[in-house]
Amino acid sequence: xxxxxRVGTLLxxxxxVVGVAIFVVIHWLLAGPQVITATSAPGNHVxxxxxxxxxxxxxxxxxxxxxxxxxPTTKQWVHxxxxxxxxxxxxxVTIYGYDGCTPxxxxxxxxxxxxxGNVEYVDGKRLSTLDGWYSCTIGHTFSIPSVGLNxxxxxxxxxxxxxxxxxxxxxxxxxHATMKFSFKAPTTPGNYxxxxxxxxxxGFIDGFGGPMQTIGYMTGNMEVAS
Amino acid sequence: xxxxxxxxxxxAAGREPNHGLxxxxxxxxxxxxxxxxxxxxxxxxxxxGHLGSAAQGQQFDINVMSxxxxxxxxxxxxxxxxxxxxxxxxxxxxxxxxxxxxxARVQVTWITLTSVIVLGLFAFGTYELIAPAxxxxxxxxxxxxxxxGARLTVAQQTAPWVPGKQALVVQVIGQQWKWTFRYxxxxxFETPNLVLPADxxxxxxxxxxxxxxxxxxxxxxxxxxxxxxxxxxxxxxxxRPGRFTVRCAELCGLWHxxxxxxxxxxxxxxxxxxxxxxxxxxxxxxxxxxxCVPYATTYDPTVIKxxxxxxVMVKLGLTSAGGGFYPPQDPSQP
Numbered sequence: 001x002x003x004x005x006r007v008g009t010l011l012x013x014x015x016x017v018v019g020v021a022i023f024v025v026i027h028w029l030l031a032g033p034q035v036i037t038a039t040s041a042p043g044n045h046v047x048x049x050x051x052x053x054x055x056x057x058x059x060x061x062x063x064x065x066x067x068x069x070x071x072p073t074t075k076q077w078v079h080x081x082x083x084x085x086x087x088x089x090x091x092x093v094t095i096y097g098y099d100g101c102t103p104x105x106x107x108x109x110x111x112x113x114x115x116x117g118n119v120e121y122v123d124g125k126r127l128s129t130l131d132g133w134y135s136c137t138i139g140h141t142f143s144i145p146s147v148g149l150n151x152x153x154x155x156x157x158x159x160x161x162x163x164x165x166x167x168x169x170x171x172x173x174x175x176h177a178t179m180k181f182s183f184k185a186p187t188t189p190g191n192y193x194x195x196x197x198x199x200x201x202x203g204f205i206d207g208f209g210g211p212m213q214t215i216g217y218m219t220g221n222m223e224v225a226s
Numbered sequence: 227x228x229x230x231x232x233x234x235x236x237x238a239a240g241r242e243p244n245h246g247l248x249x250x251x252x253x254x255x256x257x258x259x260x261x262x263x264x265x266x267x268x269x270x271x272x273x274x275g276h277l278g279s280a281a282q283g284q285q286f287d288i289n290v291m292s293x294x295x296x297x298x299x300x301x302x303x304x305x306x307x308x309x310x311x312x313x314x315x316x317x318x319x320x321x322x323x324x325x326x327x328x329x330a331r332v333q334v335t336w337i338t339l340t341s342v343i344v345l346g347l348f349a350f351g352t353y354e355l356i357a358p359a360x361x362x363x364x365x366x367x368x369x370x371x372x373x374x375g376a377r378l379t380v381a382q383q384t385a386p387w388v389p390g391k392q393a394l395v396v397q398v399i400g401q402q403w404k405w406t407f408r409y410x411x412x413x414x415f416e417t418p419n420l421v422l423p424a425d426x427x428x429x430x431x432x433x434x435x436x437x438x439x440x441x442x443x444x445x446x447x448x449x450x451x452x453x454x455x456x457x458x459x460x461x462x463x464x465x466r467p468g469r470f471t472v473r474c475a476e477l478c479g480l481w482h483x484x485x486x487x488x489x490x491x492x493x494x495x496x497x498x499x500x501x502x503x504x505x506x507x508x509x510x511x512x513x514x515x516x517x518c519v520p521y522a523t524t525y526d527p528t529v530i531k532x533x534x535x536x537x538v539m540v541k542l543g544l545t546s547a548g549g550g551f552y553p554p555q556d557p558s559q560p
Contacts, residue, residue, distance in 0.1 A: 100542075101539075101542070101544070102544070103539065103544055105401065105435045105436065105525075106399065106401055106406065106416075106435055106525075107511060107514045107515055107518070108406055108416045108508075108511055108515070110511055110514065111508065111510065111511040128510065129510040129511055129514075131514050133514060133518055133534045133535070133539075134514075134518075134534055134535065134536040134539070135536050135538065135539070136536075136538040136539055136542060136544070145403065145404050145484065146484065148418070157538065158538065159538055159541045159542060162542055193481050193484055195402075195403070195481065197401070197404075199436070208402050208436045208437065208479070212402070213479050213480040214480075215480075219480065219481070
């Protein structure tokens with residue numbers, strides 16, 4: 001093999017390796033879920049709509065529970081847990097709970113904190129505490145620790161409803177609970193992590209692995225913009 | 227050292243000065259000055275401070291160690307500098323140095339002195355571990371060094387607290403990614419805020435509900451592992467009002483870095499007011515806790531489920547406390 005051919009082969013091989021590396025970085029490492037910007041409403045209010053599902057059939061992890069956020073423009077459900085709100089705004093949240101009940105490990109997180117009035121409305125009923133140990137009432141929580149927000153998510157409450165949950169995500173029908181609450185976004189811009197506190201990562205250590213530790217499923221970021 | 231440097235005078239240079247004595251005097255002056263400056267200026271500001279007895283003890287230990295280390299460092303520097311100046315090669319001086327001989331007196335002095343230092347530090351370290359009841363570290367479920375008025379049985383921990391006579395029991399519960407604190411002697415309420423009364427012994431019972439965490443109240447000088455199914459006891463005596471940070475010191479998952487909070491030490495009157503207000507704030511959730519788990523040093527779902535599950539939960543086959551608790555097949559990853 002002549003020298004130019006050998007040099008050419010080496011160069012092509014080198015470029016191929018670099019190309020693969022760049023592809024991996026861009027396609028896998030830097031890729032992340034979409035950020036949804038909450039819609040503005042009068043009086044420095046914004047609206048945010050989410051749902052939590054018992055499965056994620058739109059991904060390669062179909063058996064993982066997951067949150068979805070509704071794109072306010074297209075009204076399509078997006079598989080993401082990243083959303084953006086303005087600093088200091090009142091965030092009006094609606095969450096559809098399609099997943100069945102899972103008792104919290106610590107019933108302390110059955111108490112609503114950090115919302116306006118420290119209450120939420122579950123199917124229109126004003127509540128400040130849900131007993132998820134005795135009754136089938138809590139599916140997940142929506143918690144932003146750094147702002148003291150903890151809102152237990154209601155669930156279908158009967159045996160029949162829990163045995164007939166929606167099987168294809170994003171869910172559009174099936175037994176569910178509807179939660180509504182409002183909270184004040186921080187006045188300091190930045191990223192504020194949020195998470196679920198119910199051990200719903202079935203099959204993982206203590207139920208706290210898998211989707212519980214993966215952005216885009218049961219945890220994410222609230223971006224507070226100035 | 228003195229024997230080596232006090233070698234017979236060389237003929238050409240006349241009588242050699244006593245280099246050992248010179249160095250010793252220089253070193254002694256510098257060491258005393260540096261130690262005094264350290265002890266009185268820097269020492270009182272060394273972390274973790276003196277908000278709790280454990281922190282105070284740790285600061286004292288660090289200061290004692292520093293006061294002992296500073297002279298050693300200075301000795302090396304003085305010897306190095308003196309040797310550079312005095313014994314560097316000069317043009318035309320090709321003479322050999324004096325021969326070295328053993329010196330029994332130096333050897334005995336060296337061995338005796340170092341033995342005394344090592345044994346003294348052993349005694350000092352042991353005392354410093356015992357006197358502040360474990361120096362703020364987790365001692366497991368059956369501590370060897372107990373604080374005055376410490377209460378260890380579950381029955382003792384739930385009896386009403388008598389300030390000044392008994393340690394205040396605070397159960398520290400780690401869960402991804404938040405600390406909560408339960409006060410069993412004050413009605414068993416749980417809160418995300420750690421507030422402590424000043425000038426009181428505190429007994430921390432540290433545990434976890436999921437993975438391994440580590441409770442680190444930095445300015446209090448308390449650090450104890452939080453393991454699921456384990457009751458890890460640590461003590462400190464609060465000294466004065468102030469604020470401290472609470473961190474997780476064990477990598478515990480995605481948001482480990484967000485697992486921190488601030489706690490505070492307040493005067494007794496403020497503490498009692500805070501306790502009353504917090505008890506009222508979390509009354510509804512405390513009622514659930516007290517009905518199902520009046521107080522437990524660890525929380526085992528397999529026990530809890532037998533006490534609290536309603537009929538729907540039973541039919542659905544759900545335990546009261548969700549999730550497994552390290553069953554034999556864990557860790558299992560699908």
